[in-house]
Amino acid sequence: MQTTLGHLATWMPQQRWYSPTGRSPRLRLLDQRELTSRDADVAVRVVIVADGDDENAVVYQVPLVTRPAEVTGPWTIALQDGRAVIDGPHDHAFASALLAELGRSDLDGPSQVLVGEQSNTSIIFRPHQAAPTICKVFRRLHPGINPDIELQSALAAAGSRHVPPVVGHLDGRWTMAQGRDVQQGSLAFAQEFLPDVDDAWRVALAAAAVNTDFTSEAASLGQVTAAVHRDLARLFPTPSADDAARHAISTAWRRRLSIAMVEVPALAAHEAAISRIYAAAAASAWPALQRVHGDYHLGQVLHSPTRGWMLLDFEGEPMRPIAERRAPDLALRDIAGMLRSFDYVAGSLRLQRAPQQHDAAVDEDAEAWARAARAAFLAGYADTGGAPAVTLLNALELDKAVYEAIYEARHRPAWLAIPLSAIERLLAH
Numbered sequence: 001m002q003t004t005l006g007h008l009a010t011w012m013p014q015q016r017w018y019s020p021t022g023r024s025p026r027l028r029l030l031d032q033r034e035l036t037s038r039d040a041d042v043a044v045r046v047v048i049v050a051d052g053d054d055e056n057a058v059v060y061q062v063p064l065v066t067r068p069a070e071v072t073g074p075w076t077i078a079l080q081d082g083r084a085v086i087d088g089p090h091d092h093a094f095a096s097a098l099l100a101e102l103g104r105s106d107l108d109g110p111s112q113v114l115v116g117e118q119s120n121t122s123i124i125f126r127p128h129q130a131a132p133t134i135c136k137v138f139r140r141l142h143p144g145i146n147p148d149i150e151l152q153s154a155l156a157a158a159g160s161r162h163v164p165p166v167v168g169h170l171d172g173r174w175t176m177a178q179g180r181d182v183q184q185g186s187l188a189f190a191q192e193f194l195p196d197v198d199d200a201w202r203v204a205l206a207a208a209a210v211n212t213d214f215t216s217e218a219a220s221l222g223q224v225t226a227a228v229h230r231d232l233a234r235l236f237p238t239p240s241a242d243d244a245a246r247h248a249i250s251t252a253w254r255r256r257l258s259i260a261m262v263e264v265p266a267l268a269a270h271e272a273a274i275s276r277i278y279a280a281a282a283a284s285a286w287p288a289l290q291r292v293h294g295d296y297h298l299g300q301v302l303h304s305p306t307r308g309w310m311l312l313d314f315e316g317e318p319m320r321p322i323a324e325r326r327a328p329d330l331a332l333r334d335i336a337g338m339l340r341s342f343d344y345v346a347g348s349l350r351l352q353r354a355p356q357q358h359d360a361a362v363d364e365d366a367e368a369w370a371r372a373a374r375a376a377f378l379a380g381y382a383d384t385g386g387a388p389a390v391t392l393l394n395a396l397e398l399d400k401a402v403y404e405a406i407y408e409a410r411h412r413p414a415w416l417a418i419p420l421s422a423i424e425r426l427l428a429h
């Protein structure tokens with residue numbers, strides 16, 4: 001196992017789901033479990049490792065398949081003694097074993113890993129006799145139920161039409177320290193896959209690129225968002241925002257800002273102005289708190305021609321502590337997230353053009369497109385959810401843009417200009 005941990009320490013930092021620590025991974029094995037393999041020569045196991053040795057260690061799930069091989073393939077982690085160690089989700093032996101663990105071998109069929117920028121790794125199954133299924137393998141593990149499973153399952157069970165039906169989920173256990181501190185948490189979540197539907201990020205980007213109106217889509221997305229918020233408020237507690245809750249939430253804004261000050265030096269000039277807006281928002285009137293989506297953006301919603309808007313991925317922001325993600329929060333956080341996403345559409349179109357193609361009129365069209373989508377989304381939300389409080393919304397948009405600045409600095413530095421320009425614009429108002 002020591003050799004495998006050595007290979008993982010080289011391979012994991014290259015994966016999108018790995019959280020960089022600024023040092024080389026220090027991996028410890030927390031748990032290792034063999035899954036059933038149909039082929040005696042192929043081993044399937046799930047390895048759970050911690051990166052770091054203190055209470056801040058990050059726990060990861062790494063499914064591995066080991067099979068005979070002479071050469072490396074695209075998902076080979078290592079070649080050892082004539083056998084390849086492969087990233088499990090990309091090997092059907094693991095995909096099949098996962099369905100067996102879920103008690104849903106009836107859904108087995110051709111499988112493929114979803115490509116794109118994901119925080120986790122999702123496998124799509126296309127069985128011959130049943131609807132396609134997508135199973136998300138959580139990469140960063142946390143004790144307790146994952147909010148993605150918790151919220152989507154509750155909404156689906158309550159008959160919400162705005163989330164895909166749930167197929168099942170898997171839990172696992174791991175031991176943090178020498179037989180002490182056994183933790184239990186979510187390993188995987190399966191739901192119906194809606195085929196042939198692009199997520200709204202791609203649809204919105206294509207619309208904005210040719211300046212096609214998106215306001216009716218944005219308005220209906222606002223209405224559906226309000227409906228999902230109403231359902232969540234019915235299904236989970238809605239505590240009033242007392243001093244302790246306000247303190248906890250506004251402290252999280254400030255904590256994020258101080259991380260950004262270290263990781264995104266370009267923000268230094270804005271620290272005082274952002275803090276003033278946070279202070280005004282903390283002192284303003286707050287609505288009751290409730291469970292929210294937590295990382296709401298255009299990549300998290302799909303428009304099905306037959307079912308309308310569907311919401312996905314209730315896991316919350318991957319960089320945020322899990323306890324905060326599961327705590328009742330301001331529903332406005334989701335509104336702010338989607339507003340930021342319309343701005344990202346205009347920002348990413350601007351970035352896609354080479355400097356010599358710069359055209360102020362084209363940029364202005366994209367910005368006008370984003371402003372119109374924003375206004376329509378807010379109007380749609382207000383139809384049933386009421387108009388958001390401006391001071392709080394302003395602070396939450398800033399908080400989201402600060403999060404995005406950290407996220408882009410870590411994962412996509414070329415995109416950092418998008419949240420940075422948004423922060424300047426939000427502060428200028």
Ligand SMILES: Nc1ncnc2c1ncn2[C@@H]1O[C@H](COP(=O)(O)OP(=O)(O)O)[C@@H](O)[C@H]1O
Pocket residue numbers: 114117118119120121122134136164191192193194195198199299300302312313315
């Ligand atoms: N039930 C589904 N039907 C169709 N596509 C889906 C479904 N669930 C997820 N997807 C696609 O997978 C992408 C990533 O899913 P998501 O839950 O956001 O994963 P992650 O937590 O890894 O970011 C979504 O943007 C969407 O395009």
Ligand SMILES: O=P(O)(O)O[C@H]1O[C@H](CO)[C@@H](O[C@H]2O[C@H](CO)[C@@H](O)[C@H](O)[C@H]2O)[C@H](O)[C@H]1O
Pocket residue numbers: 117118119201295297298299313316317318337340341342344404407
């Ligand atoms: O992986 P997740 O979907 O959980 O979310 C993370 O990655 C997102 C990018 O893939 C990131 O979203 C940011 O970029 C989007 C465009 O790619 C944009 O629509 C969002 O508004 C913007 O926040 C998200 O913040 C991050 O948590």
